[in-house]
Amino acid sequence: MDLNSKLAILADAAKYDASCASSGGVKRNSVGGRGLGSNEGMGICHSYAPDGRCISLLKILLTNFCQYDCLYCVNRASSNVPRARFTVDEVVHLTLDFYRRNCIEGLFLSSGIIRSADYTMEQVVEVARCLREDHDFRGYIHLKTIPDAAPELLQRAGRYADRLSINIELPTEQGLAALAPEKDGAAIKRSMARLRIHIEEAKAEAQETARAPAVSLPGARPRRARPKAFAAAGQSTQMIVGADGATDATILATSAQLYGGYRLKRVYYSAFSPIPDASSSLPLQAPPLLREHRLYQADWLMRFYGFEAGEIAAGSGGMLSLEMDPKLAWAVAHPERFPVDLNAAPRELLLRVPGLGVKAVDRLLLARRVRRLRADDLKRLHVPQRRVLPFVVLADHRPAATSAPLAQAVAMAKAPPVQSALF
Missing domain, CATH: 3.20.20 (TIM Barrel)
Incomplete structure (x- = not known):
């Protein structure tokens, strides 16, 4: 050949x-x-x-x-x-x-x-x-x-x-x-x-x-020993999603154990793809690609946003919502944690606000040292106002007592971007 x-x-x-x-x-x-x-x-x-x-x-x-x-x-x-x-x-x-x-x-x-x-x-x-x-x-x-x-x-x-x-x-x-x-x-x-x-x-x-002093020979430049x-x-590792009956909660719990026990850099999720002459033990159809996407979003929440595996997919039979991203789903399930005061809340609570990423939170923390944050400041800091405002309190903004703003935020999130097939 x-x-x-x-x-x-x-x-x-x-x-x-x-x-x-x-x-x-x-x-x-x-x-x-x-x-x-x-x-x-x-x-x-x-x-x-x-x-x-x-x-x-x-x-x-x-x-x-x-x-x-x-x-x-x-x-x-x-x-x-x-x-x-x-x-x-x-x-x-x-x-x-x-x-x-x-x-x-x-x-x-x-x-x-x-x-x-x-x-x-x-x-x-x-x-x-x-x-x-x-x-x-x-x-x-x-x-x-x-x-x-x-x-x-x-x-x-x-x-x-x-x-x-x-x-x-x-x-x-x-x-x-x-x-x-x-x-x-x-x-x-x-x-x-x-x-x-x-x-x-x-x-x-x-x-x-790096801490050791450099060693030099007469007439030569000092050099440090090169570490191996x-x-x-x-x-890293990879898990197949949808080939067995494991729920998203089980998959995320396994990922959390791998991150904590073996210091993995990444856990990758691969949606099961039906293969020719497949065994009867395997499902006939592939899981929705959006499920794989939601697992990656949940994985990101565990790694960078301080979420525990058990709280991300706590309801719905251990499955992540396909209609909204895991962070928004968590916020909707915990209305008692909102609204969050952007001028006073600690970093770990700001990271739980839908629409706020790690970089956006860091920019907000720096900006509020200088002045009290207002709604217009979100636009200047490149924060998506329509996603964030239903969940936060600012110097000139407080969400309405009704559930209309929250319902609007949820409706926006229920139109996810189209995900192309991997192959």
Whole structure:
């Protein structure tokens, strides 16, 4: 099979993995003529899909052959799909070639399991090693790691990759046992714990190195020892939404545990997509894409707005509302917490006001040091008045005692933007 045919198969096979964001990498570039590539700055070009999605990473599988038979996976052992396999040199060649054409800023590499977990992981790590050491590649590398692989292989992967990820797959142990019986939920979490330890050790070493005095030889410039990097952009994971009966409340509770227990950078949510020759254990239809979108909004509330997982999807049978975003739904369910005085409320309460983002809250806090905030000030601070005013008190504004303003805000929120399909 020629390289283009392999690329067509293995790029398409990788599209179901959503956890390939490139945020948080160590800044590296090739200024001064050393090395190849960069993961920062505006010199990196991006390719765009027909629906407008930005694609900045070469996202492929090393192979879609797999000895596992996970029911939700199109690449499972029993699936009747075209198969292909790259060599290490082919992946390296493609990455460098696409980068030189300004199509990508880095590589996202995953793989099916062939021969054994250790053998597959060795191949994945060798791609990253070859790019870094043989070609001095400075771009972004994200490796999907295999939880059953030997700990020393995971440790090697972190030396070359900016980010590592291990997919938790499903939010409950019961769902994993039913749909992916060959995968071990305990092993996945053990590997996450190992990665967390290595990442924290590398950060501690970097801090100690920064505090240590520079060492110099006679006639040379003082230099500090360079700390060993390990997956500086952290680790992430992905959960499939809608393949089992887990509610949104269960999914968010699992995410909260992963954030707290393993210091994950991101949990990605991927709406289940029906596959050919699917098992009868799987749903016949995909969940609404808006459900995936609401989970991302709820995830943002947990990470940046101080919300607990249990309070976001507390009603409606543990499911998030599809008609309004989770923050507005929480505000409607807790009218006793409103209106909020923008001139006196603490930051944590301002973050709960629908329409106020983190940056807007910070601007309001700075502005109210100078003067008492009025309704016109919201416009100057780029705050959406129509969304915010029903929930706040200002020097010249107080919501009417009737529920009309709140009903108006809810009606506005019930017309969500159209979300394009991921593929």
